[in-house]
Amino acid sequence: MSTSAKTIKPQNKGTKVFFNNPILERLTRTNTAVPVGIFISFSAFLMVWGFMYSQYNALTQIGAFTIGLLLFTLIEYLVHRYVFHMITNTKLREKIQYAFHGVHHEFPKDTSRLAMPPVVSVVIVTILFFSLRMAMGDHIFGFLPGFVTGYSLYLIVHYVVHAYQPPKNFLRILWVNHGIHHYKDHERAFGVSSPLWDYIFMTTPKKSKSHSK
Numbered sequence: 001m002s003t004s005a006k007t008i009k010p011q012n013k014g015t016k017v018f019f020n021n022p023i024l025e026r027l028t029r030t031n032t033a034v035p036v037g038i039f040i041s042f043s044a045f046l047m048v049w050g051f052m053y054s055q056y057n058a059l060t061q062i063g064a065f066t067i068g069l070l071l072f073t074l075i076e077y078l079v080h081r082y083v084f085h086m087i088t089n090t091k092l093r094e095k096i097q098y099a100f101h102g103v104h105h106e107f108p109k110d111t112s113r114l115a116m117p118p119v120v121s122v123v124i125v126t127i128l129f130f131s132l133r134m135a136m137g138d139h140i141f142g143f144l145p146g147f148v149t150g151y152s153l154y155l156i157v158h159y160v161v162h163a164y165q166p167p168k169n170f171l172r173i174l175w176v177n178h179g180i181h182h183y184k185d186h187e188r189a190f191g192v193s194s195p196l197w198d199y200i201f202m203t204t205p206k207k208s209k210s211h212s213k
Contacts, residue, residue, distance in 0.1 A: 008106045010182060015110045016103045027119075029112035032159040035121050039152045042125065043145035050141020061142035068146025076154055077197035081190040108182050111163055115155050154193040161192070180205040 019025040047065070050056050084101035088094040104113060115121070125148060133140045157174055166175030173195060181189035188205045191198045198204045 008102055010105060011107055012109055015107055015112070018099070018103075027117055030115050030117050032111065032115045032155050035115050035118050036152045036155050038118060038122065039125070039148045043148045043152070046141050046145045050138060054138040054141055056138045056141060060139075064139045064142025065146035065149075068143040068148075069150045070146075072147045072150025072154070073191070073194050074197055076150070076193060077191050077201070080192070081203070085186065085190075105182060105186070108162060111159060114158050114162060150193070157193045177205055 017025060018028050047061065050061060051058065080101075084097070086093060086097050088097050104110075107113070116124075125144075128147075129140065129144060132144060136143060158178075161175045161178045166172045174192070177189040177195055177198070178192060185205060188203050189195070189198055190203055195204065
């Protein structure tokens with residue numbers, strides 16, 4: 001598989017400037033805490049609203065929340081593997097891949113580009129709400145908060161593995177796997193918030209045990 005990420009040499013310092021216009025350039029960056037705060041608040045609001053005003057009991061709501069959370073981890077894996085690391089067999093696809101993800105592989109320490117701009121994220125979650133509301137009915141009040149919480153946890157994990165040293169506990173595997181993905185093997189360890197789907201689809205890092213010692 002040919003991806004532009006393979007040919008990119010990671011830089012431990014610096015950033016990529018996409019636009020000379022400072023306003024447009026600023027729109028390509030965000031503090032991870034901003035979307036996390038928005039989506040955690042949104043999730044809590046939906047859960048409370050659904051519990052108070054829908055024909056929905058707490059057990060069903062928790063079940064829908066769990067399904068949404070688990071589904072996000074699968075979507076995270078698939079998007080990272082097949083969209084962010086798409087085959088770049090044309091110049092256009094190469095440019096798209098670089099803008100979406102290649103820039104992150106080139107400047108992995110640039111924490112201002114670890115999340116989509118809040119405006120884009122809000123638009124996407126709004127579209128999800130209205131489209132899924134028609135399809136799922138009141139189940140949306142558990143499912144979407146679970147899905148969005150999954151995204152928030154992904155953003156938190158992605159930020160801390162790039163900004164901090166790995167801990168000396170069971171969470172260390174998240175740092176190790178993501179480091180291998182960036183610096184040793186771009187075709188493995190696509191799960192950021194969880195290694196679950198890497199195990200299922202057999203894309204765990206080779207010799208990962210030796211790296212975790």
